[in-house]
Amino acid sequence: MSEQIKAAVLGAGYMGSAITFPLSDNRIKVNLWGTWLDDKLVESSLRGFHPKLKKTLPENVSLYYWQDLGAALEDVNVIFIAVTSEGFVNIFQKMLDNIDRDKDYTFFKLTKGFVEYRGKIVRATEAAFDIFAEKFPDKELKIVTVGGPVRALDLSHRVVSASMYGLSDSKIKDTARSFCTDYYRIFINDDIKSVELCSAFKNIYAMASGICDGLYGGQKGGFYYNTVSFLFNQACLEIAEIVQAAGGNRQTAFDLAGIGDLHVTSTAGRNRKFGEMVGKGMDGHDAFKEMYGQGEYGEGYMALKLAIPWIKSEIPDITVKTPLLFSLNNIIFNKYEPAGEFSKLMSNLGV
């Protein structure tokens, strides 16, 4: 990209703040904008300490409070969207109200999950395309779905991380290339929809590892890894089935946005932590609320809540091929007892 990149990042939570590290290290000026829920994060970051990443943000970052969205978007040509899936539609609309109709922008969506949009449950980019077309009927939306495996904390420590970008336009590929550093490695996949689906479903399936830990961690000591790995494998297979049924390439599930991102999220993410609380016996809704109260958003819980009706509406024939997904739904939303539900699931699999 010959044009100088200047970026805005919407959402000053974990991932929004973490992505500023490779950007800043590439000497890209970044405006980091916090939503109305991020006031404390912005305030503390302005004083030199980001409370979630527990460190100072890098040098090329300017911070903006929610009231200053217009200023945060001034002069930028690249916009990262890193708000929660719940906030996505609203903030995408507000953002379009504040950009310059005559300029070209490339959007990078870090948000993962489904959104509710005009009474339907859709992928976040589907809503984005619709909103954009209504606002700018003569323009084409350029939006990239960014997948993992990237845990924000690790990225902010500049540890080698790989990220799968769903895109097919070679110019945008050049833009993406300019975000790379020796520690931030970008991989391109033109099966864009599948990258987006993988990112939503990996958050859901990562809860299974957490449930195992909550369930067996005390009782079975260190001797339940076989079960965790069995469920991990089952999750990969089910994501592949979902991707394929939705018209994508199942190989996308067997790559960074699928296997890789499920791996990191299952090992160390918030969805794993959420699952652990549920595995110990807490009701799904209560666990979500408790984490929310601590400023942690259980994205997998929210994704599952929307994924079930999405599947039933979009790819209803898949349900026999995704028994783990429905077990998770039974456990998290229908108060089924985790041990019994997992046992039933697993004794139905195999010869």
Add this chain to the structure above:
Amino acid sequence: MSEQIKAAVLGAGYMGSAITFPLSDNRIKVNLWGTWLDDKLVESSLRGFHPKLKKTLPENVSLYYWQDLGAALEDVNVIFIAVTSEGFVNIFQKMLDNIDRDKDYTFFKLTKGFVEYRGKIVRATEAAFDIFAEKFPDKELKIVTVGGPVRALDLSHRVVSASMYGLSDSKIKDTARSFCTDYYRIFINDDIKSVELCSAFKNIYAMASGICDGLYGGQKGGFYYNTVSFLFNQACLEIAEIVQAAGGNRQTAFDLAGIGDLHVTSTAGRNRKFGEMVGKGMDGHDAFKEMYGQGEYGEGYMALKLAIPWIKSEIPDITVKTPLLFSLNNIIFNKYEPAGEFSKLMSNLGV
């Protein structure tokens, strides 16, 4: 299988002893035979305590010392081979010397890795077919390759475990079905060669997770999961390439014997532990010797040692597609510094 099953298990280490649990729980009588290296295991097990599994073996198990191979094989029709890859050829030959020429046997190979056989490096079952044909030219060898993800300790705790059996004969499938319990779930895959290759290579690639832990565990605190997941994903992709180049179905790598078994071995296996020692700076050969001295066999080390010449001879074109494999070889056998080697590897991947 209408015929009553009676089993022998050769090798009284972790896996040989652990497989007796589902067998015994199915009321199958099992003769567990220890090699000359297993004398202490047999002796202690006879007194009611298996020193590796740290528990009593189940009720239907009879123990045999190495001198009593003939007795251990008397009256059995199913034979599990659970010795190390180094011991496989020798013990397979000795076993054939002690079975009844006029009876039918089904063999289940738990051994994972390559073997040296008549000056060549081959898959263990290739050697088995050759040895068997020479001894019994008029008989057909029925041998099943058993894959994971099964950690022996977990299995002996009767935790839900899935195991992929490489087989295509429907009668043998019935035999395998009779080993199933509510906690031991068997999955069948007729891409037999690939199941065997996955089992060998997962031990190799699991060392990468260990190296990461050894390398970054102290220095980067809890902030290197992205790198581990990146390498985990890369390992899955490379195993798929190897399987495909060897004439198998790459999907086999993206299932229990590949993803699943790599997952459990990377999390909790001996190969992970071996990698950790190397990641902390120990020479590969020294780490292998130290573990050996503690009675732990570094199967991944031995598999890698043989895999490199096997690849160069069998599928030489694959080498550009398996950079992680060659990085591991550089680190473990050629004294390359792990941090530098991993950095170089990862900065060559991506856009």
